[in-house]
Amino acid sequence: MSFLRSVGGPAFGPRDRIVVVGTGAAGWSAAGELRRLGFAGELVAIGAEPTRPYDRTACSKGLLNGHQKPKDTVLDLRGHPQVSWRTGTRVLDTDPYGRRLLLDTGETLAYDGLVVASGTRATLPRGWPTGPGLHMLHDLADARSLRSALSGAGRVAIVGGGLTGCEVACAVTGMARSAVLVNSQRFLMPRSVGEPIGALITAAHLASGIDLRLGRKVADAEPRRTGWRLLLDSGETVSADLVVVTAGEKPDVDWLANTPADTSDGVLCDASLRVAGLDGVVAAGSVARWPDRRHGTDAPRRVGQWIMAVEQGRAAARTLLAGDYAPPVSLLPRFWSDQNGLRIEVCGRLSDQADVHVTELRPRRRDTARAGVVADYVEDGRLAGVVAVNAPRAFTVACRTLLNEPVPAPVRVTIPEPARFEEYQPLRLVR
Amino acid sequence: MLRTAQDSVHLVAATIGFVSYAALWGGTLWGTVLRSGWATSRLRHQTVYSVHMHVVLLGLTLGIVHGIVQMAAPYGKVRAIDVVVPFIDRSDPIGVGLGVVALELMIATALSVLVQRKLGYARWRALHSLGYLSFTMVAAHLLISGSEMYPAPVRTAVAGSWAVVVLAGVSTVAPVARMPRAVLDRLSPRHRAEEVTVAVDPGKCGSFGFCEQEAPGIFTLRSDQRLAYRSVVPSDQAEAAMRAAVVCPARAIKLGRLPATVVVSQPGADTSTVAPLATTLTPHTGTQAAVPDTHADPHAGSLARMAAAAVDQGTGSHPRPALTDTGSFPAVGTGPQPRVAADAGSFPRVGAQARVTDTGSFPRDGAQTRVTDSGSFPRVTDSGSFPRVTDSGSFPRVTDSGSFPRVTDSGSFPRVTDSSSFPRVGAQPRVPAGDPRSYPPAGVGQHTGPQPGLRPVGANGHTRPPAVTGHGSPLPAVGTPPGSLPPVAPAPANGHTGPQPALRPVPRPPARAPQPGLRSVGRRAAADPPPEDPLPAPDQLQDTGRHHLPRLRGIAGGRS
Numbered sequence: 001m002s003f004l005r006s007v008g009g010p011a012f013g014p015r016d017r018i019v020v021v022g023t024g025a026a027g028w029s030a031a032g033e034l035r036r037l038g039f040a041g042e043l044v045a046i047g048a049e050p051t052r053p054y055d056r057t058a059c060s061k062g063l064l065n066g067h068q069k070p071k072d073t074v075l076d077l078r079g080h081p082q083v084s085w086r087t088g089t090r091v092l093d094t095d096p097y098g099r100r101l102l103l104d105t106g107e108t109l110a111y112d113g114l115v116v117a118s119g120t121r122a123t124l125p126r127g128w129p130t131g132p133g134l135h136m137l138h139d140l141a142d143a144r145s146l147r148s149a150l151s152g153a154g155r156v157a158i159v160g161g162g163l164t165g166c167e168v169a170c171a172v173t174g175m176a177r178s179a180v181l182v183n184s185q186r187f188l189m190p191r192s193v194g195e196p197i198g199a200l201i202t203a204a205h206l207a208s209g210i211d212l213r214l215g216r217k218v219a220d221a222e223p224r225r226t227g228w229r230l231l232l233d234s235g236e237t238v239s240a241d242l243v244v245v246t247a248g249e250k251p252d253v254d255w256l257a258n259t260p261a262d263t264s265d266g267v268l269c270d271a272s273l274r275v276a277g278l279d280g281v282v283a284a285g286s287v288a289r290w291p292d293r294r295h296g297t298d299a300p301r302r303v304g305q306w307i308m309a310v311e312q313g314r315a316a317a318r319t320l321l322a323g324d325y326a327p328p329v330s331l332l333p334r335f336w337s338d339q340n341g342l343r344i345e346v347c348g349r350l351s352d353q354a355d356v357h358v359t360e361l362r363p364r365r366r367d368t369a370r371a372g373v374v375a376d377y378v379e380d381g382r383l384a385g386v387v388a389v390n391a392p393r394a395f396t397v398a399c400r401t402l403l404n405e406p407v408p409a410p411v412r413v414t415i416p417e418p419a420r421f422e423e424y425q426p427l428r429l430v431r
Numbered sequence: 432m433l434r435t436a437q438d439s440v441h442l443v444a445a446t447i448g449f450v451s452y453a454a455l456w457g458g459t460l461w462g463t464v465l466r467s468g469w470a471t472s473r474l475r476h477q478t479v480y481s482v483h484m485h486v487v488l489l490g491l492t493l494g495i496v497h498g499i500v501q502m503a504a505p506y507g508k509v510r511a512i513d514v515v516v517p518f519i520d521r522s523d524p525i526g527v528g529l530g531v532v533a534l535e536l537m538i539a540t541a542l543s544v545l546v547q548r549k550l551g552y553a554r555w556r557a558l559h560s561l562g563y564l565s566f567t568m569v570a571a572h573l574l575i576s577g578s579e580m581y582p583a584p585v586r587t588a589v590a591g592s593w594a595v596v597v598l599a600g601v602s603t604v605a606p607v608a609r610m611p612r613a614v615l616d617r618l619s620p621r622h623r624a625e626e627v628t629v630a631v632d633p634g635k636c637g638s639f640g641f642c643e644q645e646a647p648g649i650f651t652l653r654s655d656q657r658l659a660y661r662s663v664v665p666s667d668q669a670e671a672a673m674r675a676a677v678v679c680p681a682r683a684i685k686l687g688r689l690p691a692t693v694v695v696s697q698p699g700a701d702t703s704t705v706a707p708l709a710t711t712l713t714p715h716t717g718t719q720a721a722v723p724d725t726h727a728d729p730h731a732g733s734l735a736r737m738a739a740a741a742v743d744q745g746t747g748s749h750p751r752p753a754l755t756d757t758g759s760f761p762a763v764g765t766g767p768q769p770r771v772a773a774d775a776g777s778f779p780r781v782g783a784q785a786r787v788t789d790t791g792s793f794p795r796d797g798a799q800t801r802v803t804d805s806g807s808f809p810r811v812t813d814s815g816s817f818p819r820v821t822d823s824g825s826f827p828r829v830t831d832s833g834s835f836p837r838v839t840d841s842g843s844f845p846r847v848t849d850s851s852s853f854p855r856v857g858a859q860p861r862v863p864a865g866d867p868r869s870y871p872p873a874g875v876g877q878h879t880g881p882q883p884g885l886r887p888v889g890a891n892g893h894t895r896p897p898a899v900t901g902h903g904s905p906l907p908a909v910g911t912p913p914g915s916l917p918p919v920a921p922a923p924a925n926g927h928t929g930p931q932p933a934l935r936p937v938p939r940p941p942a943r944a945p946q947p948g949l950r951s952v953g954r955r956a957a958a959d960p961p962p963e964d965p966l967p968a969p970d971q972l973q974d975t976g977r978h979h980l981p982r983l984r985g986i987a988g989g990r991s
Contacts (some may be wrong), residue, residue: 175549336639338681343637395640396641
């Protein structure tokens with residue numbers, strides 16, 4: 001805790017420099033919010049990707065099916081005056097006491113305040129071979145290469161039946177290619193939408209012609225002369241021209257490894273998104289693991305959602321400028337997906353212990369999901385989460401109820417003390 | 432009067448042709464309506480779409496019939512091959528040929544709907560706009576070879592109907608569609624500066640309803656799953672509108688004129704002392720009076736290169752933040768308080784001195800104003816396409832030795848390029864004389880002088896010097912009068928990234944001690960009135976009272 005904050009002064013003045021690491025949704029909104037809140041010092045945003053801030057959700061949605069071009073996904077920078085965007089630059093290491101960053105250009109960049117918004121990166125499962133025709137989908141470059149590869153492909157295998165996998169499968173079938181989706185669970189999107197709605201969506205996707213291999217795992221992947229062959233644990237094989245692996249992502253926190261911050265899973269933050277153990281550092285986006293009061297438990301967790309990232313970026317900026325007077329941050333998780341005409345919307349938390357009330361909007365229809373269905377997750381008699389498919393009106397009403405609901409009392413987390421100076425190791429390169 | 436068979440056939444063919452033309456005209460015009468989204472606030476998208484499809488198909492069918500009927504004339508000059516192959520008709524090659532080409536083009540355009548998914552939307556869209564071309568050819572065919580075309584009103588009607596279609600088609604092109612609003616903005620800029628305009632693209636809107644969650648006063652998702660919204664939003668609701676635009680899943684909400692608030696200066700900015708300092712600090716620039724602010728953007732060269740790269744690829748321009756236009760920014764004008772005066776800490780911010788040099792072009796007549804609508808600001812509009820800074824995993828460092836010496840890593844950090852051998856035990860500090868990448872070339876003589884930060888670390892190769900007592904800072908405190916500055920002081924032209932002061936034998940403070948830099952700021956903050964909050968709370972914004980007009984627009988639900 002700095003002297004300045006203890007006397008209640010503004011945490012950052014016009015001569016300070018705040019560095020935002022990450023130009024995704026969280027970094028973009030944090031930079032904008034810092035300026036909007038009147039931070040008049042120098043503001044530098046460092047992003048590893050060589051592009052301007054863009055809408056990452058389009059990578060699995062509009063960019064794949066061709067309804068959006070890359071320039072349509074560019075985020076608005078009109079609310080970001082005087083921000084130095086250093087794209088294509090990676091931060092290699094951090095000196096939390098000298099408050100400096102080591103960049104991959106060899107420079108060091110001093111900071112007074114730091115926003116950690118470096119996000120995640122897609123990872124392959126262990127033991128997977130790499131090669132042409134194997135794609136992951138995380139950023140714009142991935143989407144571009146996958147899109148161009150799709151034009152010459154006839155059959156695409158998608159590994160992982162989460163949100164991204166389903167969106168890719170829908171984009172593939174929307175381009176008149178055949179899609180095979182391998183999922184380890186018996187229904188699609190288990191974590192995102194829960195079982196009742198997940199089963200309905202699975203039925204809808206089966207009806208729309210996606211070849212689903214449910215309850216299977218990929219035992220082996222083998223590149224062939226043209227395309228790939230996947231061996232499933234049930235013994236069957238899947239041949240495809242392209243393989244898209246959407247099986248997990250990893251927080252990009254290597255550059256914080258030399259700091260006392262807890263980077264075991266993302267960056268551990270307190271309830272106000274301040275990075276535990278570091279002074280003048282906040283985190284936002286999918287890299288931030290923080291205890292949300294709305295979540296009901298004290299366990300800090302990460303949320304990798306677009307709207308959440310934007311709101312976290314704003315909240316982190318407010319926290320950074322407010323210093324010790326920052327209120328706890330509590331945000332409602334919300335996301336959406338559009339899959340072959342199924343408008344899926346989710347908000348709140350979907351826990352296994354909750355009672356689920358499923359309402360069909362048109363009960364006589366056989367295609368339940370397409371006709372509209374809402375699932376309310378009720379915990380202790382209170383609405384905790386909503387999943388809706390093709391029911392935007394009902395979803396909006398429920399979601400506004402959740403948004404207006406008073407948030408429970410803040411969660412206390414113990415913040416580890418910053419390490420002493422003697423414990424600090426000299427900077428080294430993280431590769 | 433008895434008609435000959437020839438006349439009768441011709442009459443039938445001409446009638447069918449006229450009806451076909453009328454249907455094609457209506458269908459094409461309706462297509463522009465479909466494209467512009469104008470009708471979707473009144474009608475369902477599916478209805479508009481099927482009207483377009485059926486009317487055009489009717490016209491197309493009649494056109495085919497028109498071509499076949501021509502062959503039925505007993506003494507006709509049109510052969511079967513003339514109806515299929517253009518420009519070989521013997522009596523009227525141009526006129527008939529245009530009709531044949533138009534018909535075939537239209538058939539191809541119609542059939543492309545069937546393979547729309549295979550083609551992809553953008554390609555199909557480009558192919559589909561050939562409909563305008565084929566309609567133009569149909570009109571030309573009618574004007575050239577139509578036998579009833581002699582009366583002037585008929586010619587005028589045909590030409591006029593063609594012009595209507597072309598104008599309607601052009602008006603759906605995005606830049607043209609934006610023009611009316613741009614013109615209105617120009618006519619009454621003050622009027623509209625206080626408001627935010629909201630436009631929802633009906634073709635994109637998926638009726639998810641997230642906008643209503645954020646801004647229920649602006650957007651309403653009606654029970655028929657169409658969105659109603661206010662097209663003009665007062666500034667106190669602008670933030671809600673911005674949030675709604677961000678969370679919109681379909682990215683269908685476009686806001687006009689975000690209220691960007693910018694602080695220009697602060698009250699009582701004393702710049703009389705810094706102006707001569709600036710000239711003192713930049714002796715080497717010679718004729719250059721106003722030094723480009725290299726501090727505020729130490730990588731200005733890199734960004735400039737990025738922008739140049741983007742321009743080279745013809746992909747538009749990168750928003751160039753803070754290249755040289757920091758004149759309007761309160762980096763320095765905030766008062767004479769030296770930031771690093773008491774800075775005996777580990778990393779005296781070298782940039783603090785350089786920051787003072789920013790004030791050459793500052794302040795702008797001492798005005799401390801809130802500039803809404805960011806007129807004086809670089810318009811960071813994102814209209815450009817994606818500037819792909821290709822292969823820029825790292826900035827090309829070869830070219831930047833001209834004006835910005837990147838002496839960035841000569842301090843405690845090793846060069847990244849030789850990270851394999853790091854830490855370089857026993858290595859000499861890299862002060863490469865002939866390395867153009869990290870050191871200014873010989874032409875930049877003023878930088879090659881003895882730099883305070885470039886002293887060798889020591890042969891032990893540690894990246895950081897051992898804690899040495901003593902405080903031999905070669906950097907002058909900012910508070911010293913300008914004349915006493917040693918001439919080498921201006922070297923850190925690139926601000927923080929200059930020679931790392933870690934090389935100075937400076938004791939590191941204990942870890943939890945307050946940061947020296949921050950402490951000095953804290954004193955200033957305690958002594959001075961805090962800088963004025965540049966952004967008023969939404970409820971402090973002036974209420975113009977203009978937003979009481981309930982301007983509701985409705986648009987339709989999602990695309991089919």
